[in-house]
Amino acid sequence: MFPFMQIESFYRSKVDGLWLDDEYPAVAGLCQEWLASLIPKSMGNLKVGDLKPAGHAMKAMKWQESDYPNSDRLHFALAMALSIPGKNTDALFAAYYDTLDQQSFEIGAHMEDINGKIQDHPKIDVYQAFSLLSGREYYSVARRIYMTELEHVRLQAVARDDVGVFKWTLPEETERASVVAYTAMLEFPVDPESAIYKGVVTDEVAEKALFRRQVSKLRHIATAMNDADTSEVYGFQRPLPAEIPVLEPFKENAFPRATAETFMHAHRKPDFAQKVMRDAFQVTGCFFDLMQNNLVGYCNAGYVQEVTQAFIDAGLSPSYLMSTGVCGDLEGDSPVTLKRALSHLANMGPRNWTFYGYLYQEFLKPYTTEEIIANCDDDRAIEALSQITGDRAYIENASGAALASICERDLGL
Known part of the structure; x- marks a missing residue:
């Protein structure tokens, strides 16, 4: 007793x-x-x-x-x-x-x-x-x-800007700790004046690494398949100190979810161009890298167009984005040719055409329709161009399976 x-x-x-x-x-x-x-x-x-x-x-x-x-x-x-x-x-x-x-x-x-x-x-x-x-x-x-997870405690620390608790929830291995730290920080609007930011982002290398993850998050938003997925990608709103919900045993955090309106989209911030140009090659890959299995039938085309235009406005040409992003060229390689870009278009498959459609439209602007058709070695490229541009000239030059696919799409089959 x-x-x-x-x-x-x-x-x-x-x-x-x-x-x-x-x-x-x-x-x-x-x-x-x-x-x-x-x-x-x-x-x-x-x-x-x-x-x-x-x-x-x-x-x-x-x-x-x-x-x-x-x-x-x-x-x-x-x-x-x-x-x-x-x-x-x-x-x-x-x-x-x-x-x-x-x-x-x-x-x-x-x-x-x-x-x-x-x-x-x-x-x-x-x-x-x-x-x-x-x-x-x-x-x-x-x-x-x-009865909790360190991830939940870590997010509480971010919300409260408690750098001590935050660091102790991280893995002890330095490289992995950085990845985990950036992921948690990006669940809330990034505050460069916070103690956690100053304690984690201590040099230019860390600044670039964090920004790359912000750009990768833009891609995740663009390819979120439904409202629930999108909500999770946006993360949380930062509550006022007095409004931070208690983390209870065996429960998750109940922070208010961010929305498209409250989320701080990196490409809409004034310093986006500066950060892009400081790390152009790596950042381009974070958004434009061709990942065959990453797109699963959905893409917010309007959002992708907005982000793509932000990259162009920052000072990166469509040719550069095509070379280093879609085609996977190394920095300093010769500019991608029209024929090679169209070959990648043919091979990437319909699920990726919507995502890369606007970039291809910008890339193809210097070329005539005749030049473009002449550099198509595959009917799949013709089919893709028909979908991306809506130009009837490509339909007239299509044949075989590509023509059949175009007709089925036009008929809504």
Whole structure:
């Protein structure tokens, strides 16, 4: 039994299916005080064979017989003590680390159950608990105890601009950490003045890497197949500090979703041209790289046209975008020929024609229809040009399967 009757009574009621909501904060506080009182002044002075705090807790509960296992009592007490994060949270993690680590599932189950039963008191604040821990070495255990994912805690840190918690949720391997950091940062509008931005984007290499991911996000938006997919791609609106929703155990964040109207589209920002020209080759590939399996039957043609025009307005010619994006040429290679560009058009397939249609229209402007037709070695190119331009001249030069496909499309078959 617990050495405190108030804790014992509350525990028995909970096990029997009765939740005493009014008593919850006081009992949680008692659990904190009791478990903290068992922590020696210096954990480092413990010798082999000495009882650790969890051992002392088990010993204290064995003085009286009980019809419930004391191991479950300890799991319950730890969950209660940690359910209201406060001044003892970090010390409890350090002192009871082995038990928390080895019995995380059982303690986490109590944590989830407690959170589900709380009625008239604040729900368990997972982020607050993480913010009180003194090192990343506790994060793996805390993730299991609070039944959450580090990704969810990371997004809370971005919303609150908590660079300390943010960095401790990242992988320790530097390159992978950068990728994970940029991905999380782009779930919200990027703020160059934030502590997280200044702590992560520390040089020009990082600035370029982050911008590439912003451009890749434009492509994802353009190819999102439905409203749900688009909503996820846009990410979240940044809430005011007082409006940040609590991250609860076993739940995801409830941040307000961004929309097409609230999302900060990178190509519409004043510094887009400057950032594009500073890293033209890499950035071009992020949006225009020909990925045969990336487009699956849907493309927002108007949005793609808008982004494509932004690249052209930034100072990159349609020929450059065609060479380095569609054709995969290296920077400094000879400009792509008309014949080669049309060959890629024939081979890319109908699913990609809509995405690259506007770029081809801009690329083909210097050429006459006769020149274009003369450089088509494949009827598929003729079919694509008919769809992209709507010019009847291409239909007149089509034959075989390409002509049949054009006619079927025109008839809506």
